[in-house]
Amino acid sequence: MEGHGRRFRSSQSRGRGSRCIHLRAAGRGSRDDNGPATILHTNATRIRQMQRHNFPGFAGAWYQPQRSSHKSSPGQHTKDGLSKMFPPLQRDCVADGSPALSDTETDRPMSSQLLPIRADYRLADPSLHVFSGLSVNEIRSLGNFPDYAKLSGVPLPTAARESSLDTARPRPYRPFRWPYFQTMGKLQDFDGFFCLIFSWLDKLEPDYWIELESTYRERIAQRQGLFASHGKDILHSLPGSELACKELMEMVVQFLCARYPRLFERSDMTFVNHILGTTCDLAAAADPLRVILDNVPEDFAIMLRDEETGRYCLRAGVVCSTIGWTLSEKMGLAVAEIHEAVPDYKEKLKPSVDRFFSKMPTAAPIQRASWGLEIGEPLFLPATDPSFSGRDVPNPDVRVEDVNLRVDWQTLRRLPLSGAVVFNFKALFTPVAHFKNEPYVPALLLKILNEGKPSIMRYKGVGHVENAVRPALEMYNRHQEERGMVRRGWEPQTLDEHPFYPGWTDAHPSQASS
Template sequence: MMDNTFIHILLGFLVTALVLTFLIYTRRRPTPIPHTTNIDIPEKSRPIPPSYPLKSYTPTQIAAIGRFPSYASLTGVPPPTPYHTFNITTAKPRPYRPFRWAYHQTMALTKLEPDWWLELESTYVTRLSQRQNLLEKHKEKIIDRFTDINDNWRVEVACTELMEMVVEFLSLRYPQYFDLDTENLVFWNKILGRRFELKGVDPLHVVFENVPEDFAIVMPDEGKEGKYVFVAGMICSSVGWDLQEKIGKVLGDIHAVVPEYKEKMGMSMDRYFSKLTTDKPIQRGSWDIVIGEPLFMCAGEELQKIRGVQDPNIKEEDLTLRVDWQTLRRLPLSGGVVFNYKALFTPLREFGDEPGVPALVEKVVKEGNRKIIGYKGIWHVEHVAVPMLERMKREQVERGVWEEGRDVKTLEESPFYRGWEEKWRRQQGF
């Protein structure tokens, strides 16, 4: 009897708290922007709309909001913490190890860490130069737009707000290297020693010239039953396909070659995108084992030539883990969804002092879903990678950092490994 009374009292308190919270929230909510004419509103008096995760804005409302609104208020995602100890010359990317067991085809999503939406590291200048050379060579295969959809004006809005979110993030996260003047619409990149005008320029090119990551914007198209269409972006880190081949296609067609996508993920992917809110950005990672550091390669004879043979001359030091670390978030004004990823390369020999990683990767490569492993194209390096992983696992058993016969499963520290931060900091000198 006493227990039931206590439970009833507790439930009463919870209900009362929820009601009070609702009343406070609704009273404090800002008034939505009315449908007004396009006027120039001073910065201090500019009305900031409420953070409606799936709110639809009109062109007039977006014009009234103006350039560089508070994206933290619009999205519900806090701004990044300034990273004052960051040193671009020594910075290493965090050691993402997105391996899973049991291994099957899923989206494998986790909540985005706002501080790490865009992650710079010591290859910054080299990678930007490499990407610029690829753009000059391949042009529309790298950057393009598709506007043949309903409400095509949203495509340009999406490109502009992406650019604004990117340069704002850089200036807040790395203030020692970037400076943003929102009044005069100027962005300074002190690493490159360059000044970027942000008015009257192509926003995608501004992003491309400052961030060595790929971006793809997708939007629902009522002309295609509300399915999400790839409408704009820059893809400079893909192996096996290019932007020109995918632009204008719906998600299902883009991922048609992915094993089990249609059966297991097709409908759920469009459903997930339709429900994704601005305050729930996510992250995930995909991986591959490659030779060297191939950044960009179209499908065709060159790729098949590499993946179609097991070269007996490959050495252990030639093998690299490629991780494509990805994030996904809703853009607040256009309603588009932006997908971005960075290609990170790590010598496979690094696994030697990463507890449990060799055993996990060996398990996945040897026993994982053969359709998925085949799609990755790992076969062409298995003759070197598998013996290497087996040896590193044995060495970890001998050193006592891994137990013989231990069940192999996704690491508790995923997407990292036990002790990763100590090693990561040591490699950067702090």
């Protein structure tokens, strides 16, 4: 966590209408203090620059030329082309914002040797580049806590209006979809970038990257206990993830202080958590992920690009809320290998997901949710746990009062410096009995349980509670029809309010306005 020389200054330069961050870094790819400084522009200028230089292929993505210095086995990269596919450049303009770079200079980061996936940037040759297009020297020059909002193009959140964390509740996510298509979706425009996205993905709301609520203290204590008992099954990092871990921690701290200014504050490298009454010296912290574990009740998994294959692999994370797997089991695996058990993934999703990871811009984070039905509130349930067995077998003793909807609210974003792609997710539990007063939710969930694809229902593990949940949902739906809460004869389908339900803002006014 020791920072390199802090030779960073921020200014508002008028580079063709965009804000920019100046990098004063001696060495390759920059000028000394007597000349113009290299800058990183926010999204709008980056798009214009890439359009001017006519980068081939997917809009906003760039490809490594054939002259790459990497050695690979014959035929290794000819099928999917991932080894030549990169996210949008993070460094593409000179200080005055003019398109002064020649094609050769613009190609410079592409033709340079990339920092290997297992290399620690702190010890590496400063002329090496990470796959975001930045050199190690440029990254070091930023020091600690640069302005990640400008670097990424994703604004910091607005301050939450919630007066007390003790009364704060999460938004009522009901991510039920029908018909259920496990395929890649339509083209959508994210701030000028056309990205192929899943049909059930949405653009991230910057205020809700991390969402704190009344269970904060309980969950932090639970997660710390899980780490004490299970070690690397909960928190683990592999060599080469040092930059991404530091970068993620700094982005999380910046978010917390902006979103919850009465609860968190930072002065230089001192971070204060007023909820727990703790103070952390970030400069002395041995592990950035431990800082996250001790302050954020959410999970983070860091994926880094393998410079040989172009595939994204899990290299670090703090992950407590898993059902049927652990972090250590997945460590080092590529995205497709991690999702091997997901129904239809290999047949329908793998190629599109791999390309999506390769091309995802920093300015276009996304959000989605997965769901399941659980007895109680299991947070960490590895496949070796006796409670995990028998989840496909109906439990005759279960009552609907025992069953909770578990929603794993997930976000996916690219970090601007390391180029890592980060999964963030949080488990939220809601009693199924609450659905009685949520219009259209019982009928929609009942439709999915009755007619959903068997392989997907098995994967979700709903078999052990269906015998209690189905009759209850039928009763709740009749109750809503009799009271005019829903239209009689309504054919269940994905709600317009997805991932919520009609009238949720009236039932949860504080969440709607926060």
